[in-house]
Amino acid sequence: MNECLEIAVQESMPAWHKFAFTLTRDQTNAKDLVSEALLKILENQRDKAEELACENRLLSYVHRAIYFMAIDDSSRYGMKYMQYADRWSDYDNAFDFERDRKSTRLNSSHVSESRMPS
Numbered sequence: 001m002n003e004c005l006e007i008a009v010q011e012s013m014p015a016w017h018k019f020a021f022t023l024t025r026d027q028t029n030a031k032d033l034v035s036e037a038l039l040k041i042l043e044n045q046r047d048k049a050e051e052l053a054c055e056n057r058l059l060s061y062v063h064r065a066i067y068f069m070a071i072d073d074s075s076r077y078g079m080k081y082m083q084y085a086d087r088w089s090d091y092d093n094a095f096d097f098e099r100d101r102k103s104t105r106l107n108s109s110h111v112s113e114s115r116m117p118s
Contacts, residue, residue, distance in 0.1 A: 008053035009038070012062065019063055023070040037065040 013034070020030035041049050041062065052058040 002050050002053075004054035005050045005058070008056070008058045012059045015059060016062055016066060020066050020070065023067065033066055033070055037062060037069050040069075041065060 016034045016037075017030055020033040021027060024030045024033060049058060049061070052061050
């Protein structure tokens with residue numbers, strides 16, 4: 001693991017675990033979710049992860065991956081945002097999505113805590 005990536009993972013791990021716990025409400029599931037998200041990123045997007053780590057942008061990238069992995073396909077959140085799960089690796093900023101004509105996509109103008117799964 002390159003130095004930037006190793007430091008970023010060590011520093012961000014508590015935040016990722018806390019975020020995953022808020023999604024799963026279970027410590028074991030939260031740890032599994034973080035591990036699985038990191039494994040998938042490191043297996044499939046290592047170069048991107050190293051680049052983001054050196055630019056101090058890995059935290060939000062992994063947060064988004066954790067969120068998409070936590071969403072159940074059959075949930076209302078899963079159905080609404082599944083299109084982003086297919087494209088999550090194309091974005092560097094967790095809240096930098098373009099609006100569509102129907103204005104229903106996730107973007108910085110209407111992200112609120114009440115919209116997050118509890």
